Amino acid sequence: MRAAVLNGPFALQVVEKQKPGLSAGEVLVRVNYCGICGSDLHAYKSGLFPFGMTIGHEYSGIIEEVDPAAGEVKVGEKVTGIPSLACGSCFSCRAGKDNICENMTVVGVSREGAMAEAVVVPAESIALMPAAMPLELGTLVEPCSVALHAAKMVELLPEQKVVILGAGAIGLCLLLELKRRGLERVIVADINSGRSRKALELGAWNVIDLEQEKLERRIDELTGGAGADVVFECVGIPDTIKDSVNLVRQGGTVMVLGICEILVELFFLGLVTREIQLKTAYGCTKEEFREALEVIAANPEPYKALVGKTIPLEKVSEEGFVPLLESGSAAIRTLVKIN
Numbered sequence: 001m002r003a004a005v006l007n008g009p010f011a012l013q014v015v016e017k018q019k020p021g022l023s024a025g026e027v028l029v030r031v032n033y034c035g036i037c038g039s040d041l042h043a044y045k046s047g048l049f050p051f052g053m054t055i056g057h058e059y060s061g062i063i064e065e066v067d068p069a070a071g072e073v074k075v076g077e078k079v080t081g082i083p084s085l086a087c088g089s090c091f092s093c094r095a096g097k098d099n100i101c102e103n104m105t106v107v108g109v110s111r112e113g114a115m116a117e118a119v120v121v122p123a124e125s126i127a128l129m130p131a132a133m134p135l136e137l138g139t140l141v142e143p144c145s146v147a148l149h150a151a152k153m154v155e156l157l158p159e160q161k162v163v164i165l166g167a168g169a170i171g172l173c174l175l176l177e178l179k180r181r182g183l184e185r186v187i188v189a190d191i192n193s194g195r196s197r198k199a200l201e202l203g204a205w206n207v208i209d210l211e212q213e214k215l216e217r218r219i220d221e222l223t224g225g226a227g228a229d230v231v232f233e234c235v236g237i238p239d240t241i242k243d244s245v246n247l248v249r250q251g252g253t254v255m256v257l258g259i260c261e262i263l264v265e266l267f268f269l270g271l272v273t274r275e276i277q278l279k280t281a282y283g284c285t286k287e288e289f290r291e292a293l294e295v296i297a298a299n300p301e302p303y304k305a306l307v308g309k310t311i312p313l314e315k316v317s318e319e320g321f322v323p324l325l326e327s328g329s330a331a332i333r334t335l336v337k338i339n
Contacts, residue, residue: 003116009047020120028065035139056115057083057108060138070123080138081126082289083107099283145284145292147174166234167195253277308332
């Protein structure tokens, strides 16, 4: 079967691999679509993932084979799947926090991924898609579920002014989730004007184009100098994490979703004396993944706006990864069509 593998920085190739076999409780999914996300781009630049690993974790497809121990799932069913595979027995899993499982493996990161003609995953990790739901939208369940998980961890009230830093797929899914929860005064800031326009189209109260405007000055104007009630950091770089603390009001909340691998220095005197709540969120639980699927299925139109161009697997490097890196834009998901 064809599969996209990383063999080092900027070394993405489509190769032939043997079709995987099933172990107990697993299913084989014939992959139709796989999204290119920010972590894939990061690995492409850095060579972070194991060499020779098939990448891709935001996928949708049709079940083609089922192990007898896989339960009630059937061949021919339309599915997507949570990429983070929890052990089910560690302290976090027993506490209902399988998103931070101590023994987690991740599709496309630490086990064979879904940017291939087929992927094998545990049956318990898949979620059945409604028949009317386009397969393309199955690739958006994962970023939507990450946004849903983060929103659940913060006390949100309709009258609050909320700032989202970063209008990538997760930032835009978070915008849609906050609007679904009744918040209307959501401000989105991004350095890419195309992503800023997309946020405005999706209903942001205000957008801040960081190529044209000063972030703190504009937030002061929009909040009357008080600062935001909640700031969601969806970028994952030191500067935006530090900005988040400066943008939030006294007693406000900063929620960091962005994955930052660099040391971040924060002035904790200001955090403590202003009683700022600094929280973090990672991934989602299996239940939240299925909830996110229901959210998209119930109102698919705004999520369709997040799907950009679709490219064939053979062109994944030159038409997918390279343009995304050059433009710095992952706001509209590029999908790889495989089957």
